[in-house]
Amino acid sequence: MTEELFRDDATLACCEATVLAVEADGGIVLDRTVFYPQGGGQAGDAGELLAADGRRFAIADTRKHPEQPGVIVHRPAEGTDLSALVPGQRVMASIDLVRRQAHRRFHSATHLLCALVPQPVDGCSITAGYARLDFHMTEPLDKDALNAGLARLVAEAHPVRTRWIAEAELDANPQLVRSMSVQPPRGQGRVRLVEIDGVDLQPCGGTHVANTAEIGPVIVTKIEKKSARTRRVVLGFAEPAAGRG
Numbered sequence: 001m002t003e004e005l006f007r008d009d010a011t012l013a014c015c016e017a018t019v020l021a022v023e024a025d026g027g028i029v030l031d032r033t034v035f036y037p038q039g040g041g042q043a044g045d046a047g048e049l050l051a052a053d054g055r056r057f058a059i060a061d062t063r064k065h066p067e068q069p070g071v072i073v074h075r076p077a078e079g080t081d082l083s084a085l086v087p088g089q090r091v092m093a094s095i096d097l098v099r100r101q102a103h104r105r106f107h108s109a110t111h112l113l114c115a116l117v118p119q120p121v122d123g124c125s126i127t128a129g130y131a132r133l134d135f136h137m138t139e140p141l142d143k144d145a146l147n148a149g150l151a152r153l154v155a156e157a158h159p160v161r162t163r164w165i166a167e168a169e170l171d172a173n174p175q176l177v178r179s180m181s182v183q184p185p186r187g188q189g190r191v192r193l194v195e196i197d198g199v200d201l202q203p204c205g206g207t208h209v210a211n212t213a214e215i216g217p218v219i220v221t222k223i224e225k226k227s228a229r230t231r232r233v234v235l236g237f238a239e240p241a242a243g244r245g
């Protein structure tokens with residue numbers, strides 16, 4: 001198991017860690033990490049591992065281990081020489097903060113969209129350049145109304161919190177399930193909830209902003225009729241992401 005530091009603090013930029021394994025395909029396993037692995041629609045983190053001797057190992061992407069549940073694999077950038085990286089070695093693991101901040105802003109914005117469009121979601125993708133959400137619905141969506149709704153919820157500066165609850169607690173509070181826009185996955189004993197105060201509550205493992213004001217100017221760039229029963233909403237930044245640091 002990899003200790004997932006990003007679950008309880010999405011603002012952590014780096015951590016010290018110990019290399020547990022360098023896999024045959026180059027994937028690097030650490031005992032703990034701040035790198036979010038691709039999942040729940042959100043892209044994986046990029047960044048670098050810094051060894052004590054100053055060597056840097058660029059990480060292009062992060063994934064869940066295909067065979068070992070709970071293990072996170074850091075994928076090196078193409079051409080990275082890993083020969084100096086060995087199990088037992090201490091490294092400083094640092095994420096690309098610009099990319100992470102884009103993921104945080106877009107991911108929280110997709111939850112605002114869930115509140116504005118109370119329809120089942122059947123697809124989701126969150127990257128550093130755009131986010132898209134597929135709603136299972138047949139009615140058309142109004143781009144201007146969605147943009148006005150997003151701008152209002154961002155301006156209202158709602159706090160965003162995460163908490164873990166036991167499945168038993170969820171079962172004992174049926175009103176909690178009713179207020180959720182997405183049904184929680186079952187079978188792991190506990191569920192992580194993301195609550196946007198007064199706006200949205202849903203099970204989610206992703207990295208979020210701490211307050212909707214942090215989302216900034218995010219707008220609907222496109223609404224597509226993907227199929228007879230699917231409406232796709234694409235979000236973009238109203239300004240270059242890099243400009244916000």
Ligand SMILES: [Zn+2]
Pocket residue numbers: 040107111203204205206
């Ligand atoms: Zn989410």
